[in-house]
Amino acid sequence: MVRPPKTQQTPNLRRSILDTAWLQIAQLGAPALSLRGIARALGITAPAIYNYYPDRDALVTALIIEAYTSFGGAQLAARDSVPAEDLEGRMVAIGNAYRQWALTYPERYQLIFGTPIPGYATPMEQVFPAAARSLSALVSVVDALRLAGRLNAPDFPPPHPDFLPVFEMWQKFGDEYNPLSLSVAILIWTRVHGIVSLEIGRQIPPFGPDGAGLYEYEMQSIKKQFFIR
Amino acid sequence: MVRPPKTQQTPNLRRSILDTAWLQIAQLGAPALSLRGIARALGITAPAIYNYYPDRDALVTALIIEAYTSFGGAQLAARDSVPAEDLEGRMVAIGNAYRQWALTYPERYQLIFGTPIPGYATPMEQVFPAAARSLSALVSVVDALRLAGRLNAPDFPPPHPDFLPVFEMWQKFGDEYNPLSLSVAILIWTRVHGIVSLEIGRQIPPFGPDGAGLYEYEMQSIKKQFFIR
DNA sequence: AGATTTATATAAACACTGTATATTTACAAC
DNA sequence: GTTGTAAATATACAGTGTTTATATAAATCT
Numbered sequence: 199m200v201r202p203p204k205t206q207q208t209p210n211l212r213r214s215i216l217d218t219a220w221l222q223i224a225q226l227g228a229p230a231l232s233l234r235g236i237a238r239a240l241g242i243t244a245p246a247i248y249n250y251y252p253d254r255d256a257l258v259t260a261l262i263i264e265a266y267t268s269f270g271g272a273q274l275a276a277r278d279s280v281p282a283e284d285l286e287g288r289m290v291a292i293g294n295a296y297r298q299w300a301l302t303y304p305e306r307y308q309l310i311f312g313t314p315i316p317g318y319a320t321p322m323e324q325v326f327p328a329a330a331r332s333l334s335a336l337v338s339v340v341d342a343l344r345l346a347g348r349l350n351a352p353d354f355p356p357p358h359p360d361f362l363p364v365f366e367m368w369q370k371f372g373d374e375y376n377p378l379s380l381s382v383a384i385l386i387w388t389r390v391h392g393i394v395s396l397e398i399g400r401q402i403p404p405f406g407p408d409g410a411g412l413y414e415y416e417m418q419s420i421k422k423q424f425f426i427r
Numbered sequence: 428m429v430r431p432p433k434t435q436q437t438p439n440l441r442r443s444i445l446d447t448a449w450l451q452i453a454q455l456g457a458p459a460l461s462l463r464g465i466a467r468a469l470g471i472t473a474p475a476i477y478n479y480y481p482d483r484d485a486l487v488t489a490l491i492i493e494a495y496t497s498f499g500g501a502q503l504a505a506r507d508s509v510p511a512e513d514l515e516g517r518m519v520a521i522g523n524a525y526r527q528w529a530l531t532y533p534e535r536y537q538l539i540f541g542t543p544i545p546g547y548a549t550p551m552e553q554v555f556p557a558a559a560r561s562l563s564a565l566v567s568v569v570d571a572l573r574l575a576g577r578l579n580a581p582d583f584p585p586p587h588p589d590f591l592p593v594f595e596m597w598q599k600f601g602d603e604y605n606p607l608s609l610s611v612a613i614l615i616w617t618r619v620h621g622i623v624s625l626e627i628g629r630q631i632p633p634f635g636p637d638g639a640g641l642y643e644y645e646m647q648s649i650k651k652q653f654f655i656r
Numbered sequence: 657a658g659a660t661t662t663a664t665a666t667a668a669a670c671a672c673t674g675t676a677t678a679t680t681t682a683c684a685a686c
Numbered sequence: 687g688t689t690g691t692a693a694a695t696a697t698a699c700a701g702t703g704t705t706t707a708t709a710t711a712a713a714t715c716t
Contacts, residue, residue, distance in 0.1 A: 211693090227546075229542070229544075229545030229546055230545065230546060232672090232673065232674085233673085233674065233675090234672080234673065234674080235673095242694075242695090243694075243695055243696080244673095244674080244675085245675075245676085245677095245694080245696090246693075246694055246695075248675075248676090249692080249693055249694075253674080253675075254674065254675090308542060311625075311628070311630065312541055312542055312543075312628075313458070313537060313541055313543050313628065314542050314543065314545070315458075316458030316459065316543075316545055317456075317458060317459060353644075354644065355634040355635040355640025355641055355643070355644050356634065356635065356640070357632050357633070358633040358634060358635065358636070358638055358640075359636075360633075361632035361633065364632055365632070381634070381641075384631050384641070385622075385641060385644070385645065387625075387631075388618075388621035388622045388625055388631065388641075389617075389618055389621050390621075391621045391624070391625060392616075392617035392618050392619075392620045392621025392622070392624070393614075393617045393621070395620075395621070395624065396540075396616075396617055396620060399540070399541075399542065401540065402613050402616075402617065403586050403587060403590035403593055403594070404586070404587040404589075404590065405584040405585065405586055405587060405610070406584040406585065406587065407587070407588075409587055411584025411585070411587075412584055412610075412613070412614060412617075414584070415582075415583065415584050415614070416614065416617075419652060423648060423652070440664095461701085461702065461703085462702080462703065462704090463701080463702065464702095471665075471666090472665075472666055472667080473702095473703080473704085474665085474666075474667090474704075474705080474706095475664075475665055475666075477704080477705090478663080478664060478665075482703080482704075483703065483704090
């Protein structure tokens, strides 16, 4: 039986491959992702996957885009759960959602921001839209702060001249684009990423009774530094 | 010829294995590390390595300890290059050495702080001494700041009660141990790590004419936040 | 010196991995 | 009803870490 009749085939195999990949990643971690393992779980042979993804890296890229989409959705939902006038509240909501998503899906977080897949290099031109969207929630709040004259970021360093084209690419993703706001958002991002990445990598111990103490302290520091009240 | 005479053997094979591993990591990245590849480069067979390291993970652990030792040495040397009275100068020196080491050895940095080896989990009980030493440079400066009454860290969150034993383990590594100083050092570490890890992962663009703009801005912010002058 | 033990390598094999190629067959269109 | 295409399998190749058995150089003991 070289090709099973359609009744015995997995419907929506393209979708099922991704679902099974997520299952494997959640259970065994991203580095253990294996085409043959996915095929085994689906009851098909490994080369069948090549009908839907040209190679393993293409599958990983699809997974990364899905992860970014989920992550960005959580970020935007958190922002929009607070009235637009309450910029402090929006910032805190985004920050909490950031850590919460990472703790809920640590493997997805490492898939996006780490380098857990051997030999894989993210094709940024494909991933950029989803990645930019996920940062746009924070950018929009920083920019609202700036427009309200409440952004405290004196002498902020400009991006390297070579990267002005990349900065300009951002204009495609919302008209709230502003170089300073984007730059400040990137810096804030490095700060939450620093804590969260070490936290899920179990390289720093938890702080406070519920483990969030250090993160909350850092969010307060970020607000104090950048918000003019 | 099942065993070649000693004149044809690689002298100090244990050491040569590590050296060759570093070569491979520098050239192809940590995830591409392969026992067979090392053996090939050394002109031996792969199972010969098992006479010196019980499995691949043991070799990786040895590499991580070496990387931490190199990293910690750079941190301590940077601290000691500035007079003990100049705490600001020491902090800046440590911070610059941190980024410089990471940019010089990005694969080693990811080997230590990332998760680039599929299926590998760091055995902390083995790595702890080398890891603690590498943070001790920063801890000692923060503690000197505290002892001078110049540390500004009000309401800093305490470590989670479950991790008090880990905090107490630090007492073995220098008598300058203090829970608050260690905690603040950890937070400062998350901030430099946040920038540096995203920088070497090419996930943020460089800032300023030489690419260090964002990092220098962040070091200034750290000083402003924690130093009482 | 000769026998014995130990250390250190190779050889061969196993179970994996991603991937390329050829083959087979179900299904759709003319 | 024939033809063409799409989607799967079968097979194979080169790579990986690791295990086992085996051979021999070197060290030790008598």
